[in-house]
Amino acid sequence: MSLHYTLSVVQAPKVTSKAMGPQREGSLPGLNKSATLWADMARWFGDDIRSILNNLKGIDFNEVEELRLRVGQPLLVRTLDKDLFINQEGLAASPQKAYFIKHEDLASAIERMTHSSVYAVEEDLKQGFITLPGGNRVGITGEAVLLNGQIQTIKHISSLNLRIARDIRGLSLKILPLLLSSDGSICHTLIISPPRAGKTTLLRDLIRLISNGVPQVGLKGQTVGVVDERGELAGMWQGVPTYDLGFRTDVLDGCPKASGMSMMVRSMSPQVLAMDEIGHSDDVIAIADALRTGVRILSTAHASSIEEARSRPVITHLLDQGVFERLVVLSRQHGPGTIEGVYDLRTGRIL
Numbered sequence: 001m002s003l004h005y006t007l008s009v010v011q012a013p014k015v016t017s018k019a020m021g022p023q024r025e026g027s028l029p030g031l032n033k034s035a036t037l038w039a040d041m042a043r044w045f046g047d048d049i050r051s052i053l054n055n056l057k058g059i060d061f062n063e064v065e066e067l068r069l070r071v072g073q074p075l076l077v078r079t080l081d082k083d084l085f086i087n088q089e090g091l092a093a094s095p096q097k098a099y100f101i102k103h104e105d106l107a108s109a110i111e112r113m114t115h116s117s118v119y120a121v122e123e124d125l126k127q128g129f130i131t132l133p134g135g136n137r138v139g140i141t142g143e144a145v146l147l148n149g150q151i152q153t154i155k156h157i158s159s160l161n162l163r164i165a166r167d168i169r170g171l172s173l174k175i176l177p178l179l180l181s182s183d184g185s186i187c188h189t190l191i192i193s194p195p196r197a198g199k200t201t202l203l204r205d206l207i208r209l210i211s212n213g214v215p216q217v218g219l220k221g222q223t224v225g226v227v228d229e230r231g232e233l234a235g236m237w238q239g240v241p242t243y244d245l246g247f248r249t250d251v252l253d254g255c256p257k258a259s260g261m262s263m264m265v266r267s268m269s270p271q272v273l274a275m276d277e278i279g280h281s282d283d284v285i286a287i288a289d290a291l292r293t294g295v296r297i298l299s300t301a302h303a304s305s306i307e308e309a310r311s312r313p314v315i316t317h318l319l320d321q322g323v324f325e326r327l328v329v330l331s332r333q334h335g336p337g338t339i340e341g342v343y344d345l346r347t348g349r350i351l
Contacts, residue, residue: 037061041162046108049075052099057090065196065336067162069106074098080335106157126151131231137163165200165232167243171337172205177217178342178351179206179326184218186210186272186296188323190315193330194304198337200276202330203300204233204243207274210298211246224249225270225295227260233276258282265290274298279314287323297323304331306343319345326351 035054038061042053052075059077066078074095077084084091085098092098124130128151130138142157179187189206193199213221228234228251235242236253245251250268252260257275261283264270273295278287279302287297303309306327310316318324327343330336342351 034059034061041067044109044112046105046112048099048102049105049109052086052088055088055090056086059084059086059091064164066164068160069101069162070159071101071103071106072158074100106160109160122153125153128154129230136165136235137230137232139163163196165235166198166336167204168201168337169205169208171198172202172209173214175328175339175342176206176209176214176219179328180217180219181325184220186222186298187325188297189299189326189328190309190318190324191300191328191330192303192306192309193300194332195302196336197304197330197332199300199330200232202328202337203274203276203298204245206298207233207249207272208244208246210272211249221246221248222271223269224272224274225264225268226251227255227257227264227273227275228253229255229257229260230276233274256282258286261286261290265293265295270295272296272298276300277302278318279312281314284314284317287318291323305329322346 038053038056041061042050045053049069059079063079064077065080068076068078070076074085074092075087075098077086085095086092087097087099121130125140128140130140139159139161140154140157141159142154144154145152179189181187191199191203207224207226210219210222211224213219224246226233226245226249228236231253233243234245234251234253236251241251250264250270252264255263257278258280261273261275264273273290276299278299290297301309301312301315303312303315306329310319322345324345327345329340329343331338331340333340343349344351
């Protein structure tokens with residue numbers, strides 16, 4: 001029997017604040033806040049893991065980035081700066097004393113989190129991950145099933161990597177003025193970063209601020225079209241975004257970026273078109289078509305530096321064609337979301 005594994009919603013709690021400074025969701029005061037968040041995750045697992053997570057102490061959920069389950073290996077929680085192995089008593093003294101994942105743990109999670117509708121996520125499985133309502137992504141490894149050289153699905157799954165999505169309000173306020181042109185419109189902007197460095201979180205906050213407007217910096221609210229192919233930006237659940245992307249934002253969920261851009265431009269007339277992780281050759285054509293309508297482009301790509309970005313043919317083409325006016329480079333040097341620089345690509349200056 002082969003099993004296909006996925007997880008379901010771990011919705012991020014919403015935090016409101018009158019302050020304009022960065023506000024991390026889930027950062028409200030209270031001794032039981034972290035325990036509540038652990039319990040919200042734990043409900044998707046079987047008895048053993050659920051019990052471990054419900055009773056876990058000493059690990060602030062707000063510092064957690066990943067929960068890793070590997071069959072035959074210890075249960076691992078990855079935080080900002082360390083890997084923690086856990087068991088029924090909490091933190092394990094060594095990996096050997098941690099709780100070891102069994103096939104039954106993953107099978108139980110399947111029943112709880114997919115409601116036995118495994119085939120509903122077959123398309124996502126082909127890409128090696130599933131994006132959950134709420135924006136959390138589950139990476140998957142196992143045995144690839146091929147047909148004519150193309151991945152059809154993944155079976156005998158042995159590992160899951162649940163990445164916790166964060167929403168930090170006001171994160172982009174510092175750089176927002178640098179992304180505005182003289183007439184107050186948004187510059188065509190590309191955000192690059194290595195994995196786990198916060199590019200999706202930054203993009204989400206930029207979308208929200210552009211949509212709502214920020215009078216303090218002279219930005220009027222604009223219509224934003226979001227093509228959310230992997231479901232990480234909006235975290236749609238039955239047509240409703242889990243994350244607040246602003247008053248003037250329309251979301252096309254689960255659609256390939258290239259076709260989604262064309263649909264959005266034709267049907268919703270956005271002033272700004274936003275998408276996460278461009279890199280396919282089809283994206284180039286779709287972006288070129290969108291630019292002819294006067295829409296502004298806001299996107300991200302995987303790369304740890306300008307040099308690495310230029311090693312990718314699609315990104316190199318877009319940069320050489322002068323599509324982007326601003327380049328934002330992120331890193332993890334001082335934690336996720338560290339801004340290494342904002343570049344004016346027209347002049348080559350660091351802003």
